[in-house]
Amino acid sequence: MGEDELHQLIRDCVKQDRKSQKMLYKAFYGFSMAICLRYAGNRDEAAEVMNQGFFKVFKNIDRYDADRPFKAWLGKIMMNVSIDYYRANLKMAYTEDLETVEHLSDGDYTDKNLNYNDLLAMVQRLPQAYRTVFNLFAIDGYSHDEIGEMLNINAGTSKSNLFKARQKLKQMILDADIKASNYNGNTDYTSTVAINAVGIKPVFYNNGIRE
């Protein structure tokens, strides 16, 4: 979608034109869903949060500054509604004590061959409090002070949650490695060749000459 086409679509959305709203929704569905999936525990939750975000977008689209990139504006809104969702469900969120997190030895993570779905599944398996801090710090690039302000926690809690999130992710990567190596390294099998005895012809190398 070109810039002009996008701005025209936005202008139509300002008029609350439902058709244009749907077109914009479809155009940025993947981008928005990807952000919400990182912060949410599953796809249903992510879809709910994303719709909350689009609801805000359509209600406030007249405030959008056309000089700024729309994607960045939309992404911020998706992140904010994800944090709102986190705040609203904080009491229900599963939290884990620091003591239960083992300190793992570090390894080289750059050569890990993990695809998008693998990484997303790992992040979604994190407890919500850890996942939110990890997303904000590691992926969205906020500092601990900023995260503390956004989540109404102190910077120390943010650091602690990040540490725990990393430890859990490392454990998950380690587990994934072990699983993969079990699959790929299981080579001590015995090759068997099926021989059809019926088709074997007796060969006499002495040309049938009996001794």
Added chain:
Amino acid sequence: MKKDYDKDLDSLFKHGLEDPDYNTGYLEDDWGDLEKMLDKPVKRRVIAFWLPILSSAAAILLFLGWWMFRPQVVQNNQQKHEVTTIKTSNTTGSNKVAVNNTPANKVNGDQSIISNSVKGDGVHQEAAVKPFDNSKKQLIANNRPATGSNIPATKLTNNNGQNNSIEVQEVKNSITEFPGDARSTMTLAAVSTNPLIKGITGDKQFLTSTPVESKEIIGKPYRPEAIKDDNDNGLTKLGFVKRPQFALTVVGASELNGANTLGDAKSGTNVGLLFSAGVYNKLTLTTGANYAAMPYNTNIANYHTGYTFKTNPSEIEADCRVLDIPINLDYQLYNKHQNKFSIGTGLSSYIMLHESYQFYYADPTTKGPVAFTVPNEGKYFFGIMNLQATYTRQVNSKFGLSIQPYMKLPLTTIGYSQTRLQTAGVAVGLSWNINSLTKP
């Protein structure tokens, strides 16, 4: 080195999850859900739209209640009547009834005679009553059964220290108009003046429907506060209910809450248990506890905090859960035919059970706190003034249903944000009259 590993880990997820192509996951159902949200009317505007209507309805209800159930206004209450003495004498051998209603007895046309049925020998019993200084002026006449030669001679004179004079006791209207509880009042019968008095012939003519022992009145100074109750061994002070009335009421309310004004109000709910006690004839003291969910909208001007926002939120949503402990005094304006109407006022104390705030910014991309939960709950004693009007329909002797429009006005600021929180609502209640289970 540890830092590098952490950065590697972060980088792995950042690059792996950042801006993926997720277009294949589009679901039409998701758009359907969003469309429903977009089609849903904004709740707050609906409330704001209904607010004037609700307020008008409450005002009309209050006015109609006052108009229909207003007490009868006493007219001519400034008009004083001259002292009228009713003398009862034992006139032996003369069977006659002498009624001397002199012109000095400036009795209005609608006035009536209050007659006391006198039992006993009636030997020189005198009663003196000054006509009441209100529109329902009544004369007290002795109506004693005539036996033999004991024929009552009733003389109504403008007595001012004559030989037949007895003590004059002014009877105020207030003691003659006690609705409801007859046990606490002097039973007085109203009849017309002259014709009936003239019609008293022969041995007896009762002008009363409910006789009162004359010995309680006649022959001693009339003290309204010391009239003996027929059903009570002790003395009952007039004006006080004989037995305190106790009631328990379960209430539920829907209300609107707003900071400083109800213009941008949000709806909340309120449930509670109240205890009422009749402390005076028409006054009822009520207290209890209500659990109230009080969400409201405010703005940064009404949100007082030590925290400095980098960008001020354009809107703040507060969610307060409060234990409301009211002490109210209600005055009963009307009580007839199982219908009661009262108005009241009082003070409420708020004990904050939960207090949290959500911050919304004009620019949705603004980086700032999105929510704050107040860690310590505050207590605000007598910080709210209550105003209420209550209509009660008595279903039976034990239970009654009530509807109560009310307002809660701030006397002090409430909550962490020091908000002047206003509330208006309508409560519905089920009352249980505890006294109905006890014998009088």
